[in-house]
Amino acid sequence: MRAVLCGYYGMGNGGDEALLATLLQMLPAGVTPVVLSGNPVETAQRYGVETVPRKALGPVIRALRGAEVLIWGGGSLLQDATSLQNPIYYGGLMVLAQWLGLKTIAWGQGIGPLSHPLSQGLGRYALGHCNAVSVRDNGSAAWLARWHVPGMQAPDPVWALDAAPVDGLWDLPAPRVAVALRPHPWLTESRLDQFTQALASFQKATQTCLLLVPFQPIKDLPIAEYIQPRLPGPSRIYALDNPHQLKGLFRGVEMTLGMRLHALIMAAAEGCRCFGLSYDPKVSHLMTDLDLPGFDLNPQAVSHRWPDTPEQMTQAWLEVYANGDPLSPEQISSRVDRALMHQDLLRDVLLP
Structure with a gap:
């Protein structure tokens, strides 16, 4: 099974890279990730994965056509505080994948702030048509409840990321x-x-x-x-x-x-x-x-x-x-255990 992973990856942000590393850590064996990245060469070298330039429409569509799943992977993707482009890009990609017949998963999401009616409507539609949704905080869960979209709440997936020592x-x-x-x-x-x-x-x-x-x-x-x-x-x-x-x-x-x-x-x-x-x-x-x-x-x-x-x-x-x-x-163990619910969700959808 091939899964396209979409997030703010390859953009030099440590938090979003941590989400990608956690998602790759949690993916079930047998699932081949294809990562949409702002720096495809660096992402491929760092994680040993297949990559596609995130803003190259043709290669992105080809990647979706060659996959069974799109995973909208963690972080504050659905927010318009920085720009209306965020919900349009990510929401549009999710809707495109759904039209192409892929399974879609919104994973470890932080929803909001959303002040524009367009981003609210696009978010509600995209999440409402997902096969599974998980969010990381009460504010995001409140958006799901407001939209009557079923979803699971668990601590941010990065709680469960494996740590490595730092030289010096x-x-x-x-x-x-x-x-x-x-x-x-x-x-x-x-x-x-x-x-x-x-x-x-x-x-x-x-x-x-x-x-x-x-x-x-x-x-x-x-x-x-x-x-x-x-x-x-x-x-x-x-x-x-x-x-x-x-x-x-x-x-x-x-x-x-x-x-x-x-x-x-x-x-x-x-x-x-x-x-x-x-x-x-x-x-x-x-x-x-x-x-x-x-x-x-x-x-x-x-x-x-x-x-x-x-x-x-x-x-x-x-x-x-x-x-x-x-x-x-x-307290730490409890949050790590609950963060692993994001991993269980992936298994439930990808390994039915």
């Missing part, structure tokens, strides 16, 4: 704290400067080694490079392209300050204390689910408001560093 990590001074920021209009220059001042004070107080982790280097690396020279103590930038190592990095970390959703998921899964910096409902959903402390970058936020001063920010981090608790082994 254990040679760095301990304790270590990871920082994973991304650009966003709400992370203004003044806020980034405030964050950097607070981080420098935090490092002085804790004598920690700071690991700056750009999950999507083309976007996140400039932020890490802005922060690093302003830190008073040891630091290192880790731009890892292997998702298994990216998750393994957090095994050697005491605490994570995370704006990237999958930084928080990976850190929590590896037993790390976490502090969330929410810019999107998906991060807020995770913070609520895990009862994580954090700040909300939204200027209209009612709770978890962004602090007025660097000192308040530093104090909040010091409190978590000194007194915060990571998830217990039982």
Whole structure:
């Protein structure tokens, strides 16, 4: 059986690469994946899979005609916060596969925000005609309920991703704290400067080694490079392209300050204390689910408001560093076990 895998793959985003790695890990034996990728050569080399350029219409249609299944593979594919192109591309691809007679699976999805009637209608139609749907949070499940689309909710599949060791990590001074920021209009220059001042004070107080982790280097690396020279103590930038190592990095970390959703998921899964910096409902959903402390970058936020001063920010981090608790082994095991429900769904549809 050939399955076309569609997601934000080959675009240099560590979270989406982690979803692809998890999906490949969970696919039943005997299923041959064909991955739609923004960088087909790199994806083929990294995972040893057949690839097709994601925006090349002719090759994509040929791939669909030669397959039995399309798997819409994880992440925030159905949202129009960044662009209306997202739901049109992914929804259109799903509908095309359904018209061609393929089985279709929406796997590990994060749905929303969806503000445009076109994206809502396309999402409802595409998901309503899937053979199976799984979502990763309460907000996504609420969209399914609103649309009367049957589906399963389980923790993000990346909870179950196998972690791999990172060369040289254990040679760095301990304790270590990871920082994973991304650009966003709400992370203004003044806020980034405030964050950097607070981080420098935090490092002085804790004598920690700071690991700056750009999950999507083309976007996140400039932020890490802005922060690093302003830190008073040891630091290192880790731009890892292997998702298994990216998750393994957090095994050697005491605490994570995370704006990237999958930084928080990976850190929590590896037993790390976490502090969330929410810019999107998906991060807020995770913070609520895990009862994580954090700040909300939204200027209209009612709770978890962004602090007025660097000192308040530093104090909040010091409190978590000194007194915060990571998830217990039982809590982690429970989420990993439930994340494997996404694997069970694949088996149920692909191996009837």
